[in-house]
Amino acid sequence: IAGITQAPTSQILAAGRRMTLRCTQDMRHNAMYWYRQDLGLGLRLIHYSNTAGTTGKGEVPDGYSVSRANTDDFPLTLASAVPSQTSVYFCASADYSGGGRNEQFFGPGTRLTVL
Amino acid sequence: GDSVTQMEGPVTLSEEAFLTINCTYTATGYPSLFWYVQYPGEGLQLLLKATKADDKGSNKGFEATYRKETTSFHLEKGSVQVSDSAVYFCALRNSSASKIIFGSGTRLSIRP
Numbered sequence: 134i135a136g137i138t139q140a141p142t143s144q145i146l147a148a149g150r151r152m153t154l155r156c157t158q159d160m161r162h163n164a165m166y167w168y169r170q171d172l173g174l175g176l177r178l179i180h181y182s183n184t185a186g187t188t189g190k191g192e193v194p195d196g197y198s199v200s201r202a203n204t205d206d207f208p209l210t211l212a213s214a215v216p217s218q219t220s221v222y223f224c225a226s227a228d229y230s231g232g233g234r235n236e237q238f239f240g241p242g243t244r245l246t247v248l
Numbered sequence: 249g250d251s252v253t254q255m256e257g258p259v260t261l262s263e264e265a266f267l268t269i270n271c272t273y274t275a276t277g278y279p280s281l282f283w284y285v286q287y288p289g290e291g292l293q294l295l296l297k298a299t300k301a302d303d304k305g306s307n308k309g310f311e312a313t314y315r316k317e318t319t320s321f322h323l324e325k326g327s328v329q330v331s332d333s334a335v336y337f338c339a340l341r342n343s344s345a346s347k348i349i350f351g352s353g354t355r356l357s358i359r360p
Contacts, residue, residue, distance in 0.1 A: 158346075164346050175352045176337070183346050191347075222290055229346050235280045235299060237348055239291035 136160070137240035144179050147216050153211040156224030164227045165207040166237065167191075167199060169203050176223070182207055183229075214247045216219045221245070227243040254338045254351035261328055262359050269323040269354050271312075271338035279340040281305075281314055281321040282348070286335040295323075295336070310353040330358045 140155045158165065167179040168191075178191030182201040196218060198210045207226075211218055224240040255270040273281065280299045284292040295303030301316035312324045321338060338351040 157354060166347075176350045178347065198325050226294075226344070227348075232330070235341060236294045236297060237292075238286075243356060 136155060136244070137224055137226055137238055139240040139243050141243060142170055145248065148215055149213050149245055152211045152245070154222055154245070156207045156209070157205050158226040158238075159205060160226060160228070160238065161240070162226035162228045163204070164229050165201065165208070165228075166225040167197070167209045168223045168225065169193065170223060171220050179209065198223060199233040218246045219245060220245045249280065250340060250342055251348050252338050252340055252350050256352070257355040258357055259354060260357045260359065261272055263283065263330055264327045267323070267325040267328045267356070269333075269336055269356070270323045271351060273319050273321065273338075274343040275339050275342055276341055277342055277344065279342045281312070282311070282339040282341070283312055283321070283323050284337040284339060286337065286353075288334070328358050332356060333358045338359055344346060
């Protein structure tokens with residue numbers, strides 16, 4: 134079934150540890166995004182990529198890095214986790230090429246707790 | 249810059265009640281407008297969308313009309329069900345940008 138997968142589903146992490154959240158889509162979408170969602174509501178954009186090989190900073194990029202080596206994968210890395218990075222992380226993708234659909238598709242999320 | 253404002257929750261209704269969740273936006277040009285829904289423990293799903301003025305998006309009994317004159321995209325449903333309990337996000341995408349701007353979300357709870 135086409136869509137977006139994220140791994141792990143959940144993780145408890147000690148502060149100071151390095152962590153990579155994985156995101157893979159099989160829809161050949163050109164654009165991909167990472168959001169964090171706190172307190173069960175508002176989404177905030179962390180980083181995005183308009184196409185393979187390019188990335189950009191969103192609203193809250195500090196403490197996070199991304200790479201986009203190919204179309205399908207968009208990993209998010211926390212170099213040294215801090216408790217304020219406890220959140221639910223959502224990956225999304227979209228096809229913004231000419232004639233593509235307009236909306237973003239979301240993965241199921243990764244629940245991260247930093248102690 | 250572009251922004252979306254939606255009514256704050258939580259909203260609690262009885263089953264079969266009429267629902268309205270207000271959404272207004274600020275944007276240059278002619279953005280596309282969306283409503284996303286997030287059920288407990290899940291990611292966001294597109295509920296409906298409208299891409300130009302006066303378009304009506306509809307899905308699962310929900311409707312929203314793109315009103316450029318009032319810069320609004322209010323979500324309505326005539327008779328809500330317990331299964332509609334979720335968080336609802338209004339959003340816009342300006343055609344000149346690859347990013348979607350989300351509202352803060354409205355939590356809806358339906359009592360049996």
